[in-house]
Amino acid sequence: MYTQALNIKDDGPALVDAEREARFQARIDRDEKIEPNDWMPEKYRRTLVRQISQHAHSEVVGMLPEGNWITRAPSLRRKAALLAKVQDEGGHGLYLYSAAETLGTAREELLDQLLSGKAKYSSIFNYPALTWADIGMIGWLVDGAAIMNQIPLCRTSYGPYARAMIRICKEESFHQRQGYEIVMTLARGTDGQKAMAQEALNRWWWPALMMFGPPDSESQHTDQNMAWRIKRFTNDELRQKFVDATVPQGHFLGLAFPDPDLRFNEETGHWTFGAIDWDEFRRVLAGEGPCNRERLAARRKAHDEGTWVREAALAHAAKRRARRALQAAE
Numbered sequence: 001m002y003t004q005a006l007n008i009k010d011d012g013p014a015l016v017d018a019e020r021e022a023r024f025q026a027r028i029d030r031d032e033k034i035e036p037n038d039w040m041p042e043k044y045r046r047t048l049v050r051q052i053s054q055h056a057h058s059e060v061v062g063m064l065p066e067g068n069w070i071t072r073a074p075s076l077r078r079k080a081a082l083l084a085k086v087q088d089e090g091g092h093g094l095y096l097y098s099a100a101e102t103l104g105t106a107r108e109e110l111l112d113q114l115l116s117g118k119a120k121y122s123s124i125f126n127y128p129a130l131t132w133a134d135i136g137m138i139g140w141l142v143d144g145a146a147i148m149n150q151i152p153l154c155r156t157s158y159g160p161y162a163r164a165m166i167r168i169c170k171e172e173s174f175h176q177r178q179g180y181e182i183v184m185t186l187a188r189g190t191d192g193q194k195a196m197a198q199e200a201l202n203r204w205w206w207p208a209l210m211m212f213g214p215p216d217s218e219s220q221h222t223d224q225n226m227a228w229r230i231k232r233f234t235n236d237e238l239r240q241k242f243v244d245a246t247v248p249q250g251h252f253l254g255l256a257f258p259d260p261d262l263r264f265n266e267e268t269g270h271w272t273f274g275a276i277d278w279d280e281f282r283r284v285l286a287g288e289g290p291c292n293r294e295r296l297a298a299r300r301k302a303h304d305e306g307t308w309v310r311e312a313a314l315a316h317a318a319k320r321r322a323r324r325a326l327q328a329a330e
């Protein structure tokens, strides 16, 4: 088994599980990073594989709504920036699959889980990108929400995940700015362009708030993940931070948020917002969002069409290994 192939440091049979777990938790409480060969509770390992692989899948599925606009970008400059952004997302997927592999699950297995529909990816990528303004909204709101969630992940307790997130966040920050600049250009453009930006904001605002996950009262994993310092903030805390940062940015552009209950609360210093449609969120997670089927079909097609590349890479690696073995024997 792949897991057994890892050289996991063991503290010896004298330590019973409870003692091991207490020592593990003490390391977490001291803010020490957990590394691949360190002992860790099986549940910690499984939780990380689940979260990191869901994150990796989100990056690669996230390439689809934007990739669809590369040929239709309105200028060469926009096209170059969008191409770079979509390539960055592919790169993030690769770092994250590598981070997940350090926990003992092979990439093929993780990809199988995505392609069979067993593994989740972010709900947001099951919505369509209908106009150019959507590309701006994805950068401003989707990458903006991703940054809010991911900056604390740079301090997550598992070393390889934390280190991957540092570079990812730098790139996401550029993505957010390019999105905001697209929206700003439209918001300052003709009436038609401004209407396009407003219409896109109306469609993306609520799904962006759902990216942070279910409310804390319904979240299954938050308490344990906070104790293990995988998560540093709860879903609702991050959602509120995102709303507080984003609403003034939208108002600066003269755009209106599609929420009649959105108000600044002078006492708390936070924006209060209306009720999120959690039924819609659950439907999207259950595979019934506007684009779930289309996204999985696109990934399966890409995977099938990439078979020859994987086979060629494996054949090349086998040939190099054989050549090295021959050289060593000489």
Ligand code: BYC
Binding pocket: 050, 051, 054, 055, 056, 058, 059, 062, 063, 089, 120, 121, 122, 123, 124, 142, 143, 146, 149, 210, 211, 212, 213, 214, 218, 219, 220, 221, 222, 225, 231, 235, 285
């Ligand atoms: N979509 O107990 P909870 C990006 C699932 S950005 C789908 O709160 P947890 C990108 C959750 O997995 C997006 N599923 O869980 C941006 C769990 O299901 P399972 C990716 C969701 O883990 C721009 C169940 O609901 N970012 O990549 O404590 C361009 C209960 O939830 C969602 C990340 O993945 C959702 N929105 O917290 C390109 C960041 N929300 O597994 C790409 C890392 C919840 O028990 N992930 N679920 O069946 C996290 O920070 C956390 O996993 C979450 C959820 C905040 C998402």
